[in-house]
Structures are given as structure tokens and as C-alpha cells.
Amino acid sequence: MGEFGLIAAMAARMEAAPGAIVGIGDDAAVLHVGDSRVVATTDLLVEGRHFRLDWSGPADIGIKAAARSLADVAAMGAVPEALLVGLGAPAGLPAAWAQDLASGLAGEARRAGAHVIGGDLSGAAQILLAVTALGTMAGREPVTRGGARPADVVAVAGRLGYSAAGLALLQAGLSGPAEVLAAHRRPQPLYDAGPEAVALGATSMIDVSDGLLQDLGHLAAASGVLIDVATAGLASGEPLVAAARALGLDPAATGHPGPLAWMLSGGEDHALAATFPPGAALPSRWAVIGRVREGRGVLLDGANYRGESGWQHFR
Numbered sequence: 001m002g003e004f005g006l007i008a009a010m011a012a013r014m015e016a017a018p019g020a021i022v023g024i025g026d027d028a029a030v031l032h033v034g035d036s037r038v039v040a041t042t043d044l045l046v047e048g049r050h051f052r053l054d055w056s057g058p059a060d061i062g063i064k065a066a067a068r069s070l071a072d073v074a075a076m077g078a079v080p081e082a083l084l085v086g087l088g089a090p091a092g093l094p095a096a097w098a099q100d101l102a103s104g105l106a107g108e109a110r111r112a113g114a115h116v117i118g119g120d121l122s123g124a125a126q127i128l129l130a131v132t133a134l135g136t137m138a139g140r141e142p143v144t145r146g147g148a149r150p151a152d153v154v155a156v157a158g159r160l161g162y163s164a165a166g167l168a169l170l171q172a173g174l175s176g177p178a179e180v181l182a183a184h185r186r187p188q189p190l191y192d193a194g195p196e197a198v199a200l201g202a203t204s205m206i207d208v209s210d211g212l213l214q215d216l217g218h219l220a221a222a223s224g225v226l227i228d229v230a231t232a233g234l235a236s237g238e239p240l241v242a243a244a245r246a247l248g249l250d251p252a253a254t255g256h257p258g259p260l261a262w263m264l265s266g267g268e269d270h271a272l273a274a275t276f277p278p279g280a281a282l283p284s285r286w287a288v289i290g291r292v293r294e295g296r297g298v299l300l301d302g303a304n305y306r307g308e309s310g311w312q313h314f315r
């Protein structure tokens, strides 16, 4: 099929972006954006690091790759507009695999209200994806990691620990609740919760990509505050309990691995964590999980957490 045939086959899985003045097929795309402030972020996904071909299909990988970058746009309080996708792949990769990857990318972009507007292909020893997401503030002010203030409440929109529970089952070669396996393969961030947080007066925000405690640590450091997480606010859903049972774990145990540890240190669900002024009236999908105080760092129920706080490369 060759590079150009494959590009055409993948582009056929993409809808044309209504905001694109020039779309896929020229040297570069030209895009109308909602206001003059463009939000830009990029993510790398490497075979064997971010996904395994025996655990995830091509559409799963496309969804995951898109979701990682689109969630970062939402975490600024912005509205996703566009994706640019670089793909490195071995020469023997079936064209149908790449086309299904394209469908996954396009489908998740659509769920976020965005479109794929371009990309690049190269031969590579293993599959590598580089996904750039663009968004617009659409008249809002960006919410950074640096605005949390003492007395703010800390709240999370979206699931915590599901992806980690799914990963634990896959690593153990076990089946378990479909929700957690699907959550690991196909994260489903609540993109519209990002702009919603701005409207609710969010003072800071981050997406939980590496683990709740670690990501809240970034937020606490950038804001120069202490965040105290209350386990009482972290209700582990039935799928996490069932996943623990499938792994032969005591679901009520608080050690690692287990439901509480998955929620505290599991990444890749891409829930949004934000701080809000005290007294903010939050919709029910924002679960209050803690408080901002004077100080530095992150505590769990007022004490240091002794387990892993999240994932780090090069550690």
C-alpha cells in the first residue's frame, strides 16, 4: 500500500473538521479557533510502555492516544478542537490495523468535539504514536495548576482506579469486571467537565494521568499549598471491589494492590481534579475528596501516605 496509500486509507476514517480552512492532505492544516488563545499539548505513546498489542486492539490504542492529549486540553478548562497524529510503525503492520487505529483516534476526537486535522507516518522498529491536541479557551480564562488557595475544596470528576484495576487483571492474566478492563483499554475522560470547572470558579486543575496523589502533588507544588485528601470521599465502586476479589485480594484492605491504592496511585483514567473556593455549589459528578490548607505537599487523612503515589518514567 505504501506510505501515501496508507495515509489516504487512514484519512478516510476521519471526518473533515468543520473549523478547518485547509484540512488533511496539504503541507499543513489551517484552522479557525474559537478565540485567539490556542491551547496546545503533545503526548508520546510507545509500544510496550503505554500499550501492549496483546492487551489492546488498534481502536483501543487510538482511543487511548487521543484521550491522553484531549484530557490535557480539558484540564486547562479549554474545549478540544483538533488532533495531529504522528505514527511510527514496522513495515509489516497490516493496513487494516492502522485504519482501525485511525477509527479509534477519530472516534475519541469526536467524543471530545474535536477532529483529526493531520499527521505523519514513518517506518519504525516498534509502534510509536505522537499526538498533539489543540484547543480553544472559547472566551474563558485558563485554569493552571498554580491557583489553589487554602480553604479551597478539592474535587474530582470521573473515575479513579478503574484503569489500574484493569491493568492489574491483565498483568495477572485474569478476567474480571468488564468496566475495569474497558477502562484500561479505552479511557473515557469527561472532557466537558473542564470548561464546566471554569464556570464553577475552579482555582486550579490537573488531569489524573499518573496517579491521584502524585498529580495532586504537582498541583500543590505549583500552588504553594498543602492538599489533604480524605479517604472518606473516595468511595470504591463495585467494579473495583470485584476486581480485587478476582485477584484474591481483600477488597477492604488499604494496602497495595487494592481498591484504595488503585484510586490513590493509579493513572490513566484521566479524571479531572480541581480546586474550588469554599462553598462552591458543585454538580454531583464532582466528588469532593479533600481540602487545601497552608503548607506544602499532599497528605492522606492528615498523614503521610506510605505507598506509591503514582507512575514516573526514568525513576
Ligand SMILES: [Mg+2]
Pocket: 071, 072, 075, 206, 207, 208, 209
Ligand atoms: Mg495532564
